[in-house]
Amino acid sequence: MxxxxxxxxxxxxxxxxxxxxxxxxxxxxxxxxxxxxxxxxxxxxxxxxxxxxxxxxxxxxxxxxxxxxxxxxxxxxxxxxxxxxxxxxxxxxxxxxxxxxxxxxxxxxxxxxxxxxxxxxxxxxxxxxxxxxxxxxxxxxxxxxxxINVDHMIHLNQAFAKRGWLTPTTAGTVKNDWHVWAKSCDGSTYVYTRNFADLKTLRTLLEQTPGVERVSDQQTAQARGADPTCRFMVEAQAGYYFTDETNRAEVVEAVDPDSLGQPDRYHGVHGYDPLKPDxxxxxxxxxxxxxxxxxxxxxxxxxxxxxxxxxxxxxxxxxxxxxxxxxxxxxxxxxxx
Ligand SMILES: [Zn+2]
CATH class of the missing domain: 3.40.720.10 (Alkaline Phosphatase, subunit A)
Known part of the structure; x- marks a missing residue:
């Protein structure tokens, strides 16, 4: 131009x-x-x-x-x-x-x-x-x-912290010594691993987390145009979204209506798989x-x-x-x- x-x-x-x-x-x-x-x-x-x-x-x-x-x-x-x-x-x-x-x-x-x-x-x-x-x-x-409307959050990093796969900070973020780390796109999330062998356990944990719809491996994520360096890409069910937080009491948490309008507290999000219905x-x-x-x-x-x-x-x-x-x-x- x-x-x-x-x-x-x-x-x-x-x-x-x-x-x-x-x-x-x-x-x-x-x-x-x-x-x-x-x-x-x-x-x-x-x-x-x-x-x-x-x-x-x-x-x-x-x-x-x-x-x-x-x-x-x-x-x-x-x-x-x-x-x-x-x-x-x-x-x-x-x-x-x-x-x-x-x-x-x-x-x-x-x-x-x-x-x-x-x-x-x-x-x-x-x-x-x-x-x-x-x-x-x-x-x-x-x-x-x-x-898509949501009423629940999934804090995957909270689950990883419980297993010692990452170290939370007091601010609710993650120290740089992580072996497994989730980076949210709201409706979906990337999961990255470093020096981490137990992928089977990780995958099972992801699949069994309430609100998770699907876990895609690196190859599938790459074929869909997602970040080829991720280990997994995880899709939430409608009604759920992912955060990166580590200072919550539970891995899955209902969104408090009074918190709407604060950072990462939503009643609607995007970032889901583009093939999701409607x-x-x-x-x-x-x-x-x-x-x-x-x-x-x-x-x-x-x-x-x-x-x-x-x-x-x-x-x-x-x-x-x-x-x-x-x-x-x-x-x-x-x-x-
Ligand atoms: Zn937006």
């Missing part, structure tokens, strides 16, 4: 800190949205842009609290669409994800967030109309995951390059990058996985894929 002297903009788009985006408000929280994180370092964003946006719209924000954070981000994006007319604009709105984590997937609070999102999308579309760029703009609205996300496309009234019943997240590359007219590296969703695009043919 930069080589073609095109202006680009990103608003809380993940993993953009330090990138060469013209106007960048980098993601200001880490993957734990409840963590009380101060505004990201100026270095991660475009400093002058961040300061100007904060001067103009900072009054809308209350730290990283929702829904104010998404209102702030929307105002910044609207301003940028109108005045800078970037060639590519990426906007990450997090309101509904936050509400689902805290209140549940189909809660009234999550539904209210969906309505707020709808209004924000309306404001963004209106901004392109005002800027005179609407007719050339392709819009893509997407999620990167759904969520566990889909959304992609909606509209614009001059997109066919009208088409429905694609099923696609993979990795199909999005080549599809967006096609919309932008940039070459997508052949070595990367995924297929362009040709049925969605005007003037595209399957022979060209």
């Amino acid at each position: 930069r080589r073609q002297h095109r202006k680009t903009a990103a608003f809380l788009w993940p993993v953009t800190a330090g990138s060469k985006i013209t106007y960048n408000l980098a993601e200001i929280f880490p993957n734990r949205i409840w963590t009380n994180q101060v505004l990201v370092s100026l270095k991660a964003s475009s400093p002058a842009f961040l300061l100007r946006m904060n001067q103009k719209y900072g009054h809308l924000r209350r730290g990283i609290q929702q829904p104010e954070l998404d209102d702030f981000i929307t105002a910044c994006a609207v301003d940028t669409l109108k005045h800078k007319k970037p060639w590519l604009t990426l906007i990450h709105l997090v309101d509904m994800d936050s509400m689902r984590h805290r209140y549940g997937v189909r809660s009234d609070e999550a539904l209210a967030a969906l309505h707020r999102l709808d209004q924000r999308v309306g404001r963004l579309i209106d901004a392109t109309i005002e800027a005179g760029t609407f007719a050339q703009t392709n819009f893509a609205i997407l999620g990167d995951h759904y969520q 566990y889909f996300t959304t992609l909606v496309l509209n614009g001059p390059s997109v066919k009208e009234n088409q429905t694609i019943e099923r696609a993979d997240l990795i199909d999005e990058a080549p599809t967006f590359a096609a919309l932008l007219g940039v070459k997508f590296p052949n070595a990367l996985p995924g297929h362009t969703l040709l049925d969605a695009l005007k003037g595209a043919s399957h022979e060209a894929d």
Whole structure:
């Protein structure tokens, strides 16, 4: 993009800190949205842009609290669409994800967030109309995951500590002398081993832990695109999720409703196997390059990058996985894929 002297903009788009985006408000929280994180370092964003946006719209924000954070981000994006007319604009709105984590997937609070999102999308579309760029703009609205309601936690590291396979710290984390260690992805978890021979006992322990749906070995995990250095990948049943904690009384624990909103205390999570039933996300496309009234019943997240590359007219590296969703695009043919 930069080589073609095109202006680009990103608003809380993940993993953009330090990138060469013209106007960048980098993601200001880490993957734990409840963590009380101060505004990201100026270095991660475009400093002058961040300061100007904060001067103009900072009054809308209350730290990283929702829904104010998404209102702030929307105002910044609207301003940028109108005045800078970037060639590519990426906007990450997090309101509904936050509400689902805290209140549940189909809660009234999550539904209210969906309505707020709808209004924000309306404001963004209106901004392109005002800027005179609407007719050339392709819009893509997407999620990167759904969520599943939960009411129980599984603290696998607690089970490993009991067997002396790792040493807990007083902070509830793990000392670096571990032989077996679980690293949570919420709906699933990785289990790593070091100098540890008794894999059969470990596997049995994992399989017999209440709330565990399936234990996959390293080979299977690798074939699914997961971390090839893990020993096992463990999938939770719907209703359960994994933490990394070591200072809990039991391995499996009900989530205390009063704790919701604190770090790692959820009523909804993601990070499950993408093949879990009724566990889909959304992609909606509209614009001059997109066919009208088409429905694609099923696609993979990795199909999005080549599809967006096609919309932008940039070459997508052949070595990367995924297929362009040709049925969605005007003037595209399957022979060209
Ligand atoms: Zn989330």
